[in-house]
Amino acid sequence: MSTINASPTRPASANTVSPYKLSHVAIQTARFADVRDWYATVLGAHLVFDNGKIALLTYDDEHHRIAIIHGPRLAERADDVACVAHIAFTYRTLEALVATYARLKADGILPWRALNHGPTVSLYYRDPDRTQVELQIDVFATVEEANEFLASEVFAENPVGVPFDPDRMVELLASGVPVTELKKQGAAQGKNLAGTSLVKDDFATVPVRDWKTT
Numbered sequence: 088m089s090t091i092n093a094s095p096t097r098p099a100s101a102n103t104v105s106p107y108k109l110s111h112v113a114i115q116t117a118r119f120a121d122v123r124d125w126y127a128t129v130l131g132a133h134l135v136f137d138n139g140k141i142a143l144l145t146y147d148d149e150h151h152r153i154a155i156i157h158g159p160r161l162a163e164r165a166d167d168v169a170c171v172a173h174i175a176f177t178y179r180t181l182e183a184l185v186a187t188y189a190r191l192k193a194d195g196i197l198p199w200r201a202l203n204h205g206p207t208v209s210l211y212y213r214d215p216d217r218t219q220v221e222l223q224i225d226v227f228a229t230v231e232e233a234n235e236f237l238a239s240e241v242f243a244e245n246p247v248g249v250p251f252d253p254d255r256m257v258e259l260l261a262s263g264v265p266v267t268e269l270k271k272q273g274a275a276q277g278k279n280l281a282g283t284s285l286v287k288d289d290f291a292t293v294p295v296r297d298w299k300t301t
Contacts, residue, residue, distance in 0.1 A: 111152050112174055114218065119157035121215040126153050128194060129212065129220065130176065131187075164216065173211065173219035181208065181266045184224045188253050198222075201256075203272045204248035205241065206233045226270045252277025 099105070116122040123142045126132060132144040135151055143151035164170065178184045188198070188210055198210040209223040227233040236242055255277030259269055268274060 110149060111154055113154040113156060114214075114216075115156045115158045115161060116216050117157075117159055117161040118215045119155060119159075123155045125196075125214050126155065129191060129196065129214075129222075166217075171218070173221050175209075175221035175223055177207075178222065178224050181224050181269060182260065184208065184210065184222060185253075185257055185260050187222060189257060198253065201251050201253045202248040203251055203270075203274070204246075205236050205272060208251070208270060209248075210253060224270075249273055251275040 114122060114126075119139070119142070123134075123137070123144070127134065127144055130144070130146050130153070132146040132153060134142060135145055136143040140157045142155040144153040144155070145151045178187065191197070191212075196212065198212050200211045202209050202211070203226075206226055207223040208226060209221050212220045212222065214220060225233065227236065249272040252275050256269060256275040259275055260266070
């Protein structure tokens with residue numbers, strides 16, 4: 088078992104009160120309309136407010152999940168600056184994630200990488216300002232199972248994950264391959280392994296396996 092486990096530098100005391108949810112993300116952009124419309128399309132969100140300077144969008148019972156703020160004088164962000172790496176949104180099922188991939192592909196919106204991280208199956212997109220947005224599903228049914236994987240040697244050896252071909256995933260799901268098999272690392276290999284360059288050569292393609300299999 089790996090001894091490399093995340094832990095807070097200062098343990099929370101009994102008096103510490105943590106937030107009960109993350110409510111929204113606010114994005115500043117010079118491409119106000121493009122960014123607003125991109126998030127509405129990708130997330131299937133609707134506008135609850137838009138005055139041309141601030142737009143608020145939601146896709147559930149929260150009053151707004153995304154805020155878009157117009158900053159016409161904002162400069163382009165270089166790739167070599169500190170920033171939020173990505174924003175992630177979780178879907179309930181693999182079928183929902185795959186359907187979203189197909190819908191966005193029809194609109195010309197494609198992921199720049201597709202990875203099975205182990206605890207999640209994830210598609211990474213870039214908005215018009217190149218901010219990364221991850222659309223994902225949870226692989227494990229419980230938090231306990233996910234935490235067990237994150238504490239395993241398998242994850243310590245390869246914390247990035249294994250690329251998969253989203254088009255192949257669409258085909259296999261439609262052909263009746265069980266979701267439990269498609270959630271495994273190494274499933275849905277194909278020609279369109281987006282993001283392979285980010286993964287160690289040893290993990291660019293692997294046989295389908297259950298992570299507990301030795």
